[in-house]
Amino acid sequence: MRPISLLGTLTLLCAVLTGCAEPSSSRKEAPALTEFLVSPVRVTAHSGTDDLLSAGLGLDGLRRATPPHFTDPESPTPQELRRRAIWTNWRGIADLAPGGGYSDVYGAVPNVPGGEWQALARVPGASQPHRVLVQVPEQFDAEKRCVVVTASSGSRGIYGAIALAGAWGLPRGCAVAYTDKGAGTGYFDSDSDTGVTLDGTRASAGSGLEFDPPLAGLPHSVLFKHAHSGDNPEADWGRHVLQAAEFALAVLSQARPDLPAFHFSNTRVIAVGLSNGAGAVLRAAELDKEGRLAGVVAIAPNIYPGVPDARPLFDYATEAALYQPCALAHARFDTVALARPGGAVSPVALARCTALHECGLLVATTPTAQAAEAYERLRQSGWTDAALEAGALSVAFDLWRSIAVTYASAYGRFGVISPCGYSFAALTPQAVPRASLPAERLSWAADGSGIPSPPSIGLVDTQAQGNDPALPGLLCLRELWTGNSENAQRVKTGVAATRAQLPREGLPLILVHGADDGLVPAVFSGEAYVRWLEGEGRPVSYWAVSNSQHFDGFLGLPPLATRYVPLMPYAYRALDALWRHVAEGVALPRGATIQTRPRVARGPLAAPLQADDLGATP
Template sequence: MKRTVLCALIGASAVALTACNDNNGKKPINFVPDFVQGDIQQTSYDGVTDDLLTAGLGASGLAGAAPAFDDPLNPTPAELRKLAIYNNYRALVDTSAAGGYGTFFGPQVGADGEGLIAGDEFIAYMSVPGTDVPVTVMAQVPDSFNAEQPCMVTAPSSGSRGIYGAIGTAGEWGLKKGCAVVYTDKGTGTGSHNLETNAAQRIDGTLTDGDEAVQFRADLTDEQRADFNSQSPDRFAWKHAHSKANPEADWGRHVLQSIEFGFYVLNEKFGRELGTEAVLRTITPDNTLVIASSISNGGGASVRAAEQDTDGLIDGVAVSEPNVNPVVDRSFTIVQGDGPVISEHSRSLLDYTTALAVYQGCANQASVNAAAPYNFNNAEIGANICAALAEKNLLDVEPGATLEEQAADALRILNDVYGIQPEQNPLAPIHFLINVPQSISVTYANAYARAGVEDRVCNLSFAATLPLLDTISNPGALTQLTAEGEAALFATSNGIPPTGGVNIVYDDAEGQPTNLAGSTSPGAAGKDYGLEALLCLRSLAQGTDAETGAALEGEQAELAAAIAEGIEAVRASGDLQGKPTVFVTGRADAILPINHTSRPYFGLNQKVEGDNSNLRYYEVLNAHHLDVLNGLRFPLAIPGIGGDLVPGLVDTYVPLHHYYFQALDLVWANLTEGEALPPSQVVRTTPRGDVATPLSSDNLPDIAAEPVPADLIVFEDNQVRIPD
């Protein structure tokens, strides 16, 4: 019941009114926040057969083989939840023992047995003003929660993941501390809509084609959907791309609402006082320690929440590799060591990602990338991309240039023009192989434009496709997603295809609609990864024709203008309102390049807050965005089950996850014990250098309380200065 209704029901007595209005020191009555849609589902977990953190799998289960469904066509909500937690945990954390799992992090570290955590889980839909697209919110309250010393940690999903997307990061740390953990999928998540069958996912992940609450359905009438299907059968709409909501613009509000939801849940559990029938708000922001946290997109969402927090909900912030698009302020520059001065920082996510989508396929062929780990990109397609870029005068090479010259220039453009640090180069090929820049470009172009699936931005869509193998006819051609695959999407997919068997399709590919990765642009000499579609996305991102530099016209101009407006709506202000805040970022982050995210945000914050800033920035050497790659094995196999660790990953990089937990510990100590946050600094880790050598504390030095001067990151004379 809403507050006003509840107050009316309990009567107009002086006591009742003061309780409702919080006058004269009386505690207000607890009420369901206005933004909650529908019912709140509650489930209790005993910590023995099932639990909050591992879904009953325990630490060893998370490191082992994936749990199976009894009936793959009809998985139960509990089975979907278990597999979702398994996949989301492992998507972010290296679960190999040699990589630190079980020693530096993991459910079993600092816990009894397998690390199962008993408690209650509350889940519901919510919305923000201006849109009715459902956003999932969840609160987990461990049995160890102490209502006399309440604490809360935010866990918005990383990437575009679903509600359990931050279970292994902010979720694990917060639950172990005995804090309530509040999650949100931020309006992204796993919401898929099969346009052919009208099937969509309920909040528990099960499928329905009925008229009931679901995570997402495209904004199409039955007639419009039928017309779409007649032209383009077997397509999917996806929540992040096609909700017409630009969810990123509201990520901060989603996190703030999740905190309010957390307070409602906590007071429902602990707010009853003797002699009263009403549930009172005894746990409040005034007596509860709240840390806004998470990683990647979730970290960016918590940063935006801290900037927008006008009600004092958040006490501190601890994030890792946050996806922030800082307001562009070119009055300051960035320099690393004696390297070049970078003034063109703070490019938007769509700007630098579309550049990677266009140029990286060619750059993969450069000789310096020959030894890049998992650079298994198709050499023939890479050569075709290089040749096409050269023909379009998008490379600064002479006519008749060799493939090496073309590829080297593509890499130069990414480094010198778009600010990609050389430390990020070795990881870019594997990210291209697994479609990271391509998938982000497609999804975010649609989201920023508030486009619908029917708009077919750059003639790209989502569908299942045949394998990209030469041994079958029509490789990459459309097919139907299997019923078993669709039934499992809640647990196996994230919010950015390719995922869960659904791929990016280039509808305008030569011959027929084809998986983008195996497609040929119209009129091209051979497969070129749908370069024309990628150039179309690049044009929309930069606002002019990517080939000629000419102004866009017609529908393309309208889309580009909408995208530019959408990007401005997600820009971060840099004003953290003096909250104690820690950023940790890996220098080798090849997904969210540091010259456009953490580094310029640090500089912007210094400009905005000056001496009032409490932001600390820790840049970790030999660390990158996806720790899970560190445990990758070849042939591809489940860590701990088979295969050999991939050289160049396991022996070269350390887990950033370890330093994310340190960031949370530092903010906690600052808020609870008054311990000063260490100065901003470079953290000099030592890679293992040998795939057979487990990580030890020698590889992972602590963030220094008093770093040597040569390691300090400073802002001086309008410049962010980063030591080599």
């Protein structure tokens, strides 16, 4: 093991940016990157109070309720922006709350010094680039020669899988390669004509931005790559992952000139992802005809497999956006805290029931009967009670609508003008679009989750009207799946381009899904994918985790802490099992339903998670 050297850094820059030769002619030539890199490579060193895994925050810093501050809010440094982005992304997908078990029962946040290599890349046919980033720990294990490649969950930025792939791989001496898979937090502001550069700071259009749209969009609009690039990034998720892996091999070849050059043939590359990131690594598995990946771990994958009972995200998300608010008024959900804000059925739910009846989508005439009808409609289309209960979280945060708007824009390749009259903008307290403030824009990239989430950015719905103002726009979005308009055909063509193919035959694969997942229900995605593989005679180790849903990051809320166990422990266990298989020849564990035990209430909080609560791994 040897720390990254200055020579290695300079050699990497030389080889990638100018194509010069490696220092030893006896070494096998490193992979060529000129075909997909479209920016200079940014190389930074990280140690001590600015390490790779937590930017020096450690577990205590990541647990703080407020983000790391900027010394000068009007001019945050790249280092400060990176630290804040890492804080945001850890908290977005991991349960770090005291008592939740992180670091006590599973996981850890050690200080890992090393270096980062980051660039913009592009897949053929895409109009906008995606980010690739490689972290190489100072104590890289030269004998293990391990790369963990991952893709961000949701629409998150480049650090969107750091709590998964980084937390597992970096302390074990593996390099970790990331991609934002064509999404990310490079928010473009139409009023100031500015976007995000490779180091996280903002600059004017034409300055090598992460996302630089050809048109500025509507006045006051905030544009983001997943929705407004004019690309359909999901169709290329697998290519994004494989490019990140190739970038990692080139980085290692140049950072460690004392070792034989790194190639897929002499380096174990394992892929892991969560949610959309899991869908991305499964799409990479289908492109991997040459055996570049040693194995894949997919956690709660958003995947659209080739079986009749599978449903794409856009289908069930638009259905849920319409009917679930009303269905949650059913007595079945009386004890579900998020379905009963303030202890009673919400006026929003009752308004939705009434509006659905008035537009002919429900026949029943009383609120109780309407809720029962909406509930039965969802059950008949495949939703489980457990998924509907967990989906109350998506209703409470209006997540279904944000997802539907974003994905409709991407699937139909609509560019800067979203269908159905939606846009995103900085908003006044009265939800009126306004010009954003410079200090707000500076923190967007670090605070965002891809689909705009910073406090100052919100969804603008120009069709909003009536007692249920969200309904007209939602009906328009649903028609993009159920109808035959020109826009609907564009969207359905885009969805068809995301349908998965079978993975490489013989590829070791572990798939983990929470049995109660309410955002990406297992019955529509993970379980359907497993049934497909098994029907084709492809082995897969499938772990169904009882009492587990999609969002570990929300388990700090007491009502959820006493209902669900975290999913992340099983992700780490699956990576352990896959590594034992590919490195030591140990058989993959069998598939199983893992029986868990949620934490018990202790006053207003939950008792600390215990190891026995998580059940036994197969």
